[in-house]
Amino acid sequence: MGEKQLVTEPEIRETPASDGRPRAAVVRDALGVGVAVGLSGFAFGVTAAGAGISTLQACALSLLVFTGASQFALVGALAAGGNPFTAAAGAFFLGTRNAFYGLRLSQLLRLPRAVRPLAAHWVIDETTAVALAQPDRRSARLGFTVTGLTLYVLWNVTTLLGALGAEAIGDTKAWGLDAAGPAVFLALLAPMLKTATERAVAALALVLGLGFLPVLPAGVPVLIAALAAPVVLWMKGRRS
Structure with a gap:
C-alpha cells in the first residue's frame, strides 16, 4: 500500500513580485481599471446635479460613500421622485456587498492592523477584482493599492467637474449620461x-x-x- 497523502487547501503564495507577476504588469492592469472606471465619476456628478443634489453633497457622497453603484442608485431614486429613506435603503443594500468582499480580501491581503480602516474604504468591485486576479499576496496588495488610489482620486475629481459642468451640458437624460454609471457596473459584472x-x-x-x-x-x-x-x-x- 502506498503512503497516504494529506490533502490541504492551497495557500496564498507569499512570494516576491519577481517570482509572481511582474510589478509593471500589475500596475498597468490596475491603472487601466482605475482610469477607465474613475472617469465615469463625471457622469455621476452630472446626474447628481440633475437630481437636485448640490455640488457639495455630490462631492461628499464620492468622498465618504465611494461606491459607484450605490451612489447612482441613490441619486437615480431621488431624481425619479422616490422617498429619501427608500432611496437610501436601496443604496445601502447595494453597498453591503462590499462587506463580503472585505471578508475575502482580509484573508488575501493581510494588511497591517493600522491601515485596515483606511483600506476598507477602498473595498469595492474594481479593487476586489484586480486583487483576486493576482497569483500572490504581494501582487494582490500592489494591485489593490494602485487601483484604489487611482480610482478614488479620479472618481472624486471627475465628480466635482461633472457637478460644476452640469449647467453647461443641459439635460442629462438627453445625453444619456444618467445611464453611464449602471452601464459601467454591468460591464464589470457580466464577465463574472x-x-x-x-x-x-x-x-x-x-x-x-x-x-x-x-x-x-x-x-x-x-x-x-x-x-x-x-x-x-x-x-x-x-x-x-
Whole structure:
C-alpha cells in the first residue's frame, strides 16, 4: 500500500513580485481599471446635479460613500421622485456587498492592523477584482493599492467637474449620461457571471427589477430584485 497523502487547501503564495507577476504588469492592469472606471465619476456628478443634489453633497457622497453603484442608485431614486429613506435603503443594500468582499480580501491581503480602516474604504468591485486576479499576496496588495488610489482620486475629481459642468451640458437624460454609471457596473459584472447559477440570479433580478419598476416607488424595485439570489439558491437546493 502506498503512503497516504494529506490533502490541504492551497495557500496564498507569499512570494516576491519577481517570482509572481511582474510589478509593471500589475500596475498597468490596475491603472487601466482605475482610469477607465474613475472617469465615469463625471457622469455621476452630472446626474447628481440633475437630481437636485448640490455640488457639495455630490462631492461628499464620492468622498465618504465611494461606491459607484450605490451612489447612482441613490441619486437615480431621488431624481425619479422616490422617498429619501427608500432611496437610501436601496443604496445601502447595494453597498453591503462590499462587506463580503472585505471578508475575502482580509484573508488575501493581510494588511497591517493600522491601515485596515483606511483600506476598507477602498473595498469595492474594481479593487476586489484586480486583487483576486493576482497569483500572490504581494501582487494582490500592489494591485489593490494602485487601483484604489487611482480610482478614488479620479472618481472624486471627475465628480466635482461633472457637478460644476452640469449647467453647461443641459439635460442629462438627453445625453444619456444618467445611464453611464449602471452601464459601467454591468460591464464589470457580466464577465463574472461564469456559472449557470450566477446567470440565473442575474436574469431573475433583471426580470424582477424591470417588472416592478412601473408599479412601485423609485428605489423599491432594486430591493425586490435582491430576492433573486435566495430564490435561485432555494430552487437549486430543492432540485439537488
